[in-house]
Amino acid sequence: MNNSMHPKEILRGHVTQIVSLTDEQFDHFFSRFTLKSYKKGQAIITQGAKVEHEYFVIDGYLKTFYINDDVKMFILQFAMPTWWASDYNALYNGAKATVGVDCITDAQVLCLSNADREKICSELHEVERFFRWRTNRGYVASQKRLLSLMNNDARLRYEELMAQYPALYNTVPKHLIAAYLGVSRETLSRLYHT
Numbered sequence: 001m002n003n004s005m006h007p008k009e010i011l012r013g014h015v016t017q018i019v020s021l022t023d024e025q026f027d028h029f030f031s032r033f034t035l036k037s038y039k040k041g042q043a044i045i046t047q048g049a050k051v052e053h054e055y056f057v058i059d060g061y062l063k064t065f066y067i068n069d070d071v072k073m074f075i076l077q078f079a080m081p082t083w084w085a086s087d088y089n090a091l092y093n094g095a096k097a098t099v100g101v102d103c104i105t106d107a108q109v110l111c112l113s114n115a116d117r118e119k120i121c122s123e124l125h126e127v128e129r130f131f132r133w134r135t136n137r138g139y140v141a142s143q144k145r146l147l148s149l150m151n152n153d154a155r156l157r158y159e160e161l162m163a164q165y166p167a168l169y170n171t172v173p174k175h176l177i178a179a180y181l182g183v184s185r186e187t188l189s190r191l192y193h194t
Helices: 007-015 023-030 088-093 114-123 125-151 154-164 174-181 185-193
Strands: 034-038 043-045 053-059 062-067 073-079 100-103 107-113
Touching (some): 007 053, 007 107, 023 114, 023 125, 053 114, 073 174, 107 114
Antiparallel strands (some): 062 100
């Protein structure tokens, strides 16, 4: 693992960018999380499974993906340190997972159950505000990505991704970046070399 900070410090830094919690409040919030480590390639959520947790990335990279009936993979999200990942439809609605989440690299995550998130949100207004901010930010990012897929050619989508997240190119295998962009590996290679 690359990150030398304690998971509690990483989460606190993330949360305090948005809301202020006393030490006691943050300790109570943090007590709801479980720290887990996963190996590269290990599944966290599999399609069709029950989903009870969301995952805050401490270290490493995850991908959220969908595999269609033709066994073609679509990447919905790359999650890097201080990002969250889950199948939110399954988590919030009790549905079976339609997407998978697995590890691109070895990863360390903090797991928070839906029940614990709901409980802590009802107990601490600031935590509820933090999660509302995070959900709104995720919605905006999803909308921007969808508009980019509809309006921009592959080169522009690639340039946007690399400008926003330059570390991805050295960390994430190229076939996964291609799946995220909705292009073939060969097309991605041409984009990168021109």
